[in-house]
Amino acid sequence: MCGIIGIVSSRPVAERLVDSLKRLEYRGYDSAGIAVLDEGDLKRLRAEGKLVNLAEKLKAEPCDGNIGIGHTRWATHGLPNETNAHPHQTERLSLVHNGIIENYRDLRAELEADGAVFESQTDTETVAHLVTRELGRGHEPRKAVQEALARLEGAFSLAILFKGEDNLLIGARRGSPLVVGEGEGETFLGSDAIALSPFTDRIRYLEEGDLAVLTRETIAIFDEFGNPAERVMKRSSGKPLYVDKGNYRHFMLKEIYEQPEVIGHTLGSFVDLTTGRTRLPRGASIDFSSIGRIALSACGTGYYAALVGRYYFERYARIACDLDVASEFRYRESPLDDVDLALFVSQSGETADTLASLRYAKETGLSTAAIVNVDESSIAREADHVLPTLAGPEIGVASTKAFTCQLMALAALAVRAGVDRGRIDARQELELTGVLQEAPRLVNEVLHLEEQIADLSRHMATKKHALFLGRGLSFPLALEGALKLKEISYIHAEGYAAGELKHGPIALIDDTMPVVVIAPHDRSFDKTASNVQEVAARGGEIILLTDRKGAAAGIVDDAHTIVLPDMPEILTPIVYSVPLQLLAYHTAVQMGTDVDQPRNLAKSVTVE
Template sequence: MCGIVGYVGHRQALEVVLGGLHRLEYRGYDSAGVALLGGGGAQRVARKAGRIANLEAVLDADGRATFGGTVGIGHTRWATHGPPADRNSHPHVDESGQVAVVHNGIIENFAELRGELEAAGVELTSDTDSETVAHLVARAYASGETAGDLDASVREVCRRLRGAFTLVITHSDVPDRIVAARRSSPLVVGVGDGEHFVASDVAAFIEHTRRAVELGQDQVVVITRDGYEVTDFTGEPASARPFTVDWDLSAAEKGGHDYFMLKEIEEQPDALANTLRGHFAAGRITLDEQRITEQDLRDIDKVFVVACGSAYHSGLVAKYAIEHWCRLPVEVELASEFRYRDPVLDRDTLVVAVSQSGETADTLEAVRHARGQKARVLAVCNTNGAQIPRESDAVLYTHAGPEIGVASTKAFLAQIAANYLVGLALAQERGTKYPDEVAREFAELANTPSAVQKALTTTDQVRDLARRIADAKAVLFLGRHVGYPVALEGALKLKELAYMHAEGFAAGELKHGPIALIEDGLPVVIVMPSPKGRAMLHSKLVSNISEIQARGARTIVIAEEGDDVVRPYADELIEVPAVTTLLQPLVSTVPLQVLAAEIARSRGYDIDKPRNLAKSVTVE
């Protein structure tokens, strides 16, 4: 999940690489580093533990002018092998300093390779799996069948590696090129005029070009100033898919906000509208890249949703909708557990794999397991051309735009909407909803961007509340029906951002244990169902609130406008627009996002870069 960028062209590479790293820092911020090739082929390396600002301080102290050159690579790290420290920062170099390597992923057989190198007298200076690659490439380049051929040397080394990896490599003997390779880890090429880029995310080069190339599995790309060439790991020519990035630099900038997350919370109405746009035409739901036939959808007799983190919570919401609309059994699985419990899958099973990045390692492995069992796989993804969509039978892109804040906001709401589209498509093909019913459900879904815009008007009230409870030791979240996944998501946001103990519970479970946690002054957030759509559940939740209030809890109630029944039981009442029951998560989630962000800010934490986390989890 590290951030990688490489540049060959006519500009000073250092500033291009640093600019790319700043836009990729959400992928990891344990350390950062650069390697630059000067005109004479000399390679300069600088690296430092901590944020990119620490690296820039080193560069300033050494004199940036000494890092001249038009070829460079950079890295921002999320630690896997070895703690965050200068010695474990990338780029890693071989003993001569001629080869420089940056790496994303995990090399599973690194211990074996490290032992081989140490037996040959090589002294490794880091704790990482990545450093072994620098030494292996240097040895392949120095002797044997690939001697003097950097491209072939990299391919030879790649064939020896096990695991998931992106590698970007330079050699001072060939200062006009960068060689990069990928296996189950993201890598894209940026195509400019007289310049080319490689990166783990198009955000790294979007300032310079929106033309990109999507690399396939087990491919190597060589970029020079004049072009690029793609081969497989054996050296055979390989094809790669060109595409155009459909957003620009302004979408990846903060736009006057202190944090990306705050900007992305406000972008949610547009993200929802973009997710829904174009998916209802001629009275029918249409999906995106669909390699599943209408008959396939009619034959589906069971649905699994597999995902991690916030995406998993979106799947829990989807379960209510799909079962209600389609009368199909739906299981929602943590992707990390899915393949290890031997789920029952066959050709009539639909597996919906939800991942913002499309590169989440556990979800990718779940997709591969499902495909191996002949199940149909549909990906819900926000990233064009990512690995999970490529390996699925169909994909529904959310088009939410770049999400830089590590804690998911607009991508989460977009995933809920996309999951609803999948449910409506199934209902349409299976005939469990008449065409006019499908049209009505979509019309209500299409109105939610304006409802979310209205929910954002609660922001000031929620921020004031957050500052007043920022010193609490813990916060509990309660919900029923679709409010239960919302409670789980609210608790996750608070854990991620404010490092507080936070738990989400189904409110009906309160008396089965969690009520023991209630003490005087404890903030408890309750996500209320509509008194109109779910009257029985509403009355039961009012009883729950009364019980915890009697034990001294501070009740924070999220309820739809006009819900006067719950008002006397709310120490703090946050009103959101009234929508249909299944769509309520799209509005009730918004104040919980703001609450977590403002509590974190009040406690002095970086909202965009919570400790120990990175945006995309590309290793298991």
């Protein structure tokens, strides 16, 4: 994810822009840049690599200006170089962007046909040219931005500086966060409160579809329909903030809603979104053509992600996989002679059992790789290959966005492995990466089901036990859904492979036992439907997660059915995770538990 800052002031802003970007560098450090309005003209400084490079450039090339924008980038579209660094600029404006414009290829072709000349490979530059074209049609800045926004598909937050407008900055958001702040004779805009904390303790969070017009004296906010809108002023502590709940009641809910953005960014680490070809993150150099067996290991939610990963690797790359809970990996003393790669999954990168397992694998001479969310963690430092998830800080103990980012990383990695091994040809690679790029949109659609799921949770909160069932790729989700429910609501829940129902768990079924069934209409649907009938015949209460075709099948008449969008099978673990997270979250809220810090648990388990 990328970091954004904007300042409208009566004193120079360049150094303050860079200082603010330091607080946002965790969001990306492939490149950084600022643009200021210097005597009415746009002046831009950009540098590849970490922010220190931009700071040194500013020392060598000081720039004046009382209004400006800044950006620290994590690359998705285009190489991480100065040409692709933000801000992007035309003769009329300078612009920074966080998010992904999904229809940028079509827009770029249209704009090029109109004579626009592009300098970069990014999707962001398309927005700059689109707004510039609207200015050329005679629209004033706010109208030009509104007209351009109507053409965009995807998630974004934007900050735009206009040539000749030394008291105007426009921001907009859809799907990506943006916050505005008021100071004494100056105003601010940032991708989160961290960026603004040195300057003001008076902030407003923009809501979905909002557009903000900033001057030194005022901040005017308009909703997605162009109507003036009031957003609640909040007081921050005034101290440097590193995480903030924003408008959300809990960090967990905020992190659930961040998933469209962060899984898109994680995908961009494994797929060149310009060409659709798979790649490994920088620094990793795994040649899957020589790998015939992988040992996977993780703990908790990471273990369930690894279980999905085993399905992915075996199905798409035809690589055999062993899977162990990390706390058992060393003690099982399994022969590792035929294992070619040990792959570990961790959010924190500090989980003691997982770290010990990695060290055990290294001692045996195995090549090691880690899917990890913290670049400077112990696991990341010690693994031979680091495969980062770009979830950003996850504060809620119950993992949400880190889990779906792990799933995205594993899916893309399995496709890459299939390409290396000749199991996936160039056409199939493009088809699969194109499907993976649909994940942010589909997750966003599922988030619109929150109210329905919240209603269902009121009933779930009256129960003492629950079963979760699934087959194939849905089996790990049954395990994860049960874990989520029990760790934050304290309701006892168990996940099972649906085919195992009659081998024991069916004895628990009665009219007090809710059974959550994850059943997309895939190759296993008919068999899962038979298991649902077995539950219904014994009076079990069924909560069915399925798609339109599955719902139309009418397995049982009185099931509580949550209908999700249709999607290819590779996406179901990622997208179907979201309603399970929301069900657990709202059930816990109904029960009054501490959602973000459930009892007896910690975010990172650093003891064995």
